[in-house]
Amino acid sequence: MAIDGDDWDFRTRAVRVGPCRTPEGEHSEPLFLTSSYVFRNAAEAAARFSGAEPGNIYSRFTNPTVRAFETRLAALEGGESCVATASGMAAILATCMGLLASGDHVVCSRSVFGSTVILFDRYLSKFGIDVTYVDLADAAAWAAAITPATRLLFLETPSNPLIELGDIAALADLAHRHGALLAVDNCFCTPALQRPLELGADLVIHSATKYLDGQGRCIGGAVVGDRKRVGEDVFGVIRTAGPSLSPFNAWVFLKGLETLDLRMREHCRGALALARWLEGQRGVARVHYPGLDSHPQKRLAERQQSAAGGIVAFEVEGGREAAWRVIDATRMLSITANLGDVRTTITHPATTTHGRLSPEDRARAGIGEGLIRIAVGLEGIADIQADLARGLATLHG
Numbered sequence: 001m002a003i004d005g006d007d008w009d010f011r012t013r014a015v016r017v018g019p020c021r022t023p024e025g026e027h028s029e030p031l032f033l034t035s036s037y038v039f040r041n042a043a044e045a046a047a048r049f050s051g052a053e054p055g056n057i058y059s060r061f062t063n064p065t066v067r068a069f070e071t072r073l074a075a076l077e078g079g080e081s082c083v084a085t086a087s088g089m090a091a092i093l094a095t096c097m098g099l100l101a102s103g104d105h106v107v108c109s110r111s112v113f114g115s116t117v118i119l120f121d122r123y124l125s126k127f128g129i130d131v132t133y134v135d136l137a138d139a140a141a142w143a144a145a146i147t148p149a150t151r152l153l154f155l156e157t158p159s160n161p162l163i164e165l166g167d168i169a170a171l172a173d174l175a176h177r178h179g180a181l182l183a184v185d186n187c188f189c190t191p192a193l194q195r196p197l198e199l200g201a202d203l204v205i206h207s208a209t210k211y212l213d214g215q216g217r218c219i220g221g222a223v224v225g226d227r228k229r230v231g232e233d234v235f236g237v238i239r240t241a242g243p244s245l246s247p248f249n250a251w252v253f254l255k256g257l258e259t260l261d262l263r264m265r266e267h268c269r270g271a272l273a274l275a276r277w278l279e280g281q282r283g284v285a286r287v288h289y290p291g292l293d294s295h296p297q298k299r300l301a302e303r304q305q306s307a308a309g310g311i312v313a314f315e316v317e318g319g320r321e322a323a324w325r326v327i328d329a330t331r332m333l334s335i336t337a338n339l340g341d342v343r344t345t346i347t348h349p350a351t352t353t354h355g356r357l358s359p360e361d362r363a364r365a366g367i368g369e370g371l372i373r374i375a376v377g378l379e380g381i382a383d384i385q386a387d388l389a390r391g392l393a394t395l396h397g
């Protein structure tokens with residue numbers, strides 16, 4: 001790792017790596033809202049453009065505030081390079097454009113973000129990139145899907161909305177035995193809980209929109225990995241095609257990273273308490289949370305995550321009608337599909353995030369009509385429980 005503070009603790013990195021200070025001596029990182037940069041003379045301009053001299057040219061290419069965010073996130077993930085992007089989806093697109101070519105094959109978990117599936121199926125397919133979907137937790141299916149053309153394995157762990165896990169170390173090993181790369185969308189855990197590169201993954205993808213921001217303000221994303229693939233190949237796509245991160249958003253994310261570790265601990269603490277409480281509620285048929293003994297992958301969660309995460313899903317008896325009743329009875333929780341916010345959010349996956357799937361595909365994915373997903377925020381846990389208890393009480397006479 002060629003970053004400052006190689007030997008620093010995670011929390012020190014989160015607040016100290018990526019300093020960026022002007023001669024004014026400001027303590028907080030400056031926000032460079034500039035589209036371009038001025039050269040001292042024509043020779044300097046020529047040297048910057050030719051690459052003979054390092055330095056900024058234009059903010060589609062580089063910006064000091066964006067660079068500070070990239071440096072800090074790379075340090076937190078333990079990667080050599082980080083490239084920030086305008087959104088999490090732009091990070092996935094740039095990764096595929098930078099590292100894949102026509103004729104290449106991708107093996108992808110079936111349980112990935114909906115737009116990721118659309119990106120592969122509707123758009124990247126037009127450029128000759130072929131995708132096979134497999135069940136996240138089915139090791140044999142991953143191995144069986146690999147072909148001589150496979151270049152990339154892609155997954156999210158834990159998955160949305162059922163909070164299933166993929167075994168990062170085992171899949172990295174599988175990918176490498178076949179000359180492929182492993183990319184992990186680390187949105188749900190963040191580097192505070194899980195560092196895929198340390199487990200053998202080659203690339204980490206982020207939607208910074210979620211926990212990295214942490215307060216639901218900005219859209220952004222990032223790719224972390226080695227200097228050649230990320231620092232050159234993915235960066236090349238961003239600087240050329242232009243889904244670069246806005247410096248303003250980078251500044252917000254820099255502030256978000258400073259409290260990431262503290263927030264994630266609290267999200268996890270609240271989620272565990274809520275999951276245990278839900279398990280004891282009448283009308284709740286099942287709770288999905290990897291910190292519970294009832295979760296079939298609890299051991300794997302303990303191995304690859306430092307805590308079980310901030311998202312809990314549960315199934316109520318009575319299908320859609322009952323699930324909607326619980327959701328509509330809340331007065332404080334936000335009914336929204338976003339997650340990773342200080343405010344607790346509640347959503348009905350079958351009719352929102354996963355509403356476009358056919359009923360058969362949804363059933364196959366295990367997303368029932370009674371399923372509710374909660375991204376636990378930082379409110380008092382008793383208040384969250386009270387808000388849910390009102391609706392749950394109506395499920396039984």
Ligand SMILES: *Cc1c(COP(=O)(O)O)cnc(C)c1O
Pocket residue numbers: 087088089090113156160185187188206207208209210219220221
């Ligand atoms: C939100 C999300 C994305 C997409 O990120 P955007 O910032 O909305 O483009 C990708 N993966 C996961 C797991 C997400 O939750």
